[in-house]
Amino acid sequence: MLVEKYHDGNCEDKEILASIRKAVDASIQLRSKKDLIEAFISHVNVDTQVTTDWRRFVLEQEENDLTEIITTEKLKNEETRKFVANAFRDGALKTTGTEIDKLMPPVSRFGGGSRAKKMQGIIEKLKAFFEKYFGLGIAEIKAEEQEQPAVYETEPSGS
Known part of the structure; x- marks a missing residue:
């Protein structure tokens, strides 16, 4: 999962963020979830347990x-x-x-x-x-x- 990669890179890799945005924009199923995904990413930090915190x-x-x-x-x-x-x-x-x-x-x-x-x-x-x-x-x-x-x-x- 790209968000986990972003987390593992200490939330600093802007290329992964761009990849996440491209993946969301390219997916019909994810477009309606774009705001939700971006809001979660804005809360991700080094202490985040990505799967648990996402749920x-x-x-x-x-x-x-x-x-x-x-x-x-x-x-x-x-x-x-x-x-x-x-x-x-x-x-x-x-x-x-x-x-x-x-x-x-x-x-x-x-x-x-x-x-x-x-x-x-x-x-x-x-x-x-x-x-x-x-x-x-x-x-x-x-x-x-x-x-x-x-x-x-x-x-x-x-x-």
Whole structure:
């Protein structure tokens, strides 16, 4: 991974940074993730554990971005999170049917088309969010975190 090479070179090799940018720009799958990758690279330093810190960074950014969408669009929290989790699981964001409608706050259906406009705005934000994070293993990372047993300190038994 180029980011690990950059890290191993004490975060000073500008040629590796140029190679990273070229690789991202050349890849259709990575273009939507460009801001995310560049933000992570800007945080890389000699103390960074690239793989572990990348996973943590992606989860934090995903949570922040999803919370922002939920808050700004006044979406229903539980329903939106379930909808997004299902989209990552299924590999596609379902924008037809009543799925999006279930996420939306109550809006008058007779308000001159503002509901349809609001729904289209929500769909666009969710699509951009999905494209940014899909393929990064969000569901897998979250599943691994849940499977890891908690470490408890135990008292030695006095028997």
